[in-house]
Amino acid sequence: MAARSALLKSSLAKKYWMAITGLFLILFLIVHLAGNLTLLRAPEVAGPMFNEYTAFMSSFPPIKIVSYLLYFSILFHAVDGIMILSRENKNARPVNYAYSKPERNSIWASRNMGVLGTAIFVFLVLHMANFWFKYKFTELPMGPGGEEGLPDMYGVVIAAFSEGWYTAIYVISMIVLGFHLWHGFESSFQTLGLNHPKYNPIIKFVGRFYSIVVPALFAIIPIYVYLNL
Numbered sequence: 001m002a003a004r005s006a007l008l009k010s011s012l013a014k015k016y017w018m019a020i021t022g023l024f025l026i027l028f029l030i031v032h033l034a035g036n037l038t039l040l041r042a043p044e045v046a047g048p049m050f051n052e053y054t055a056f057m058s059s060f061p062p063i064k065i066v067s068y069l070l071y072f073s074i075l076f077h078a079v080d081g082i083m084i085l086s087r088e089n090k091n092a093r094p095v096n097y098a099y100s101k102p103e104r105n106s107i108w109a110s111r112n113m114g115v116l117g118t119a120i121f122v123f124l125v126l127h128m129a130n131f132w133f134k135y136k137f138t139e140l141p142m143g144p145g146g147e148e149g150l151p152d153m154y155g156v157v158i159a160a161f162s163e164g165w166y167t168a169i170y171v172i173s174m175i176v177l178g179f180h181l182w183h184g185f186e187s188s189f190q191t192l193g194l195n196h197p198k199y200n201p202i203i204k205f206v207g208r209f210y211s212i213v214v215p216a217l218f219a220i221i222p223i224y225v226y227l228n229l
Helices: 002-009 011-040 043-059 061-092 113-130 132-137 153-161 164-191 200-227
Strands: none
Touching: 011 043, 011 061, 011 153, 011 164, 011 200, 043 061, 043 132, 043 153, 113 132, 113 164, 132 153, 153 164, 153 200, 164 200
16 A cells, blocks of 8 residues: 555656646547637538537536546646646756756757646636636527527637637647647657657657647637638
């Protein structure tokens, strides 16, 4: 029991959990992006499709179970990554080397994962307050979708993206997310011991492709909505 407790409290165990939750969040982003891409369609099509997508994500039992896992993953990944691992890494090297050139041995994103992660977490709080909280805890007007109409999350999203300040924050946050993923994707595989030399080029290519394309597509959506209002 003591050994198990020590393992769970160890920095290595926390890094494993961070890698696992990170990969889970990477998979979730694909699902979330697929739903959000419906916003690029004509309003008469996008409205009911997006409202039906939102209703499905909040009512289908397996998805609801996964959503709780998602909330836990976000909190664990953010809190453990920003507050605990950063502190332990600092304590592990209390005195800086007399001669240190970190930029020669690592990319900028890997040296600033704490800053990038903090910025993403702040954005998530704002994002969930604007959308998730309103859907769960406020009475939304009915909009298109289903047989008798559905809570109009499409209208909420369009209203949010009609604000230039929010669209700007969203786009900047997606750029930050891209930098975070640029290092985090490959790092997760490395932490879990899945970085066999034979597959490293594939993992690196997929990670680079994902970290550019997925955040870019997320960023395009609010820009498109804002410019077409």
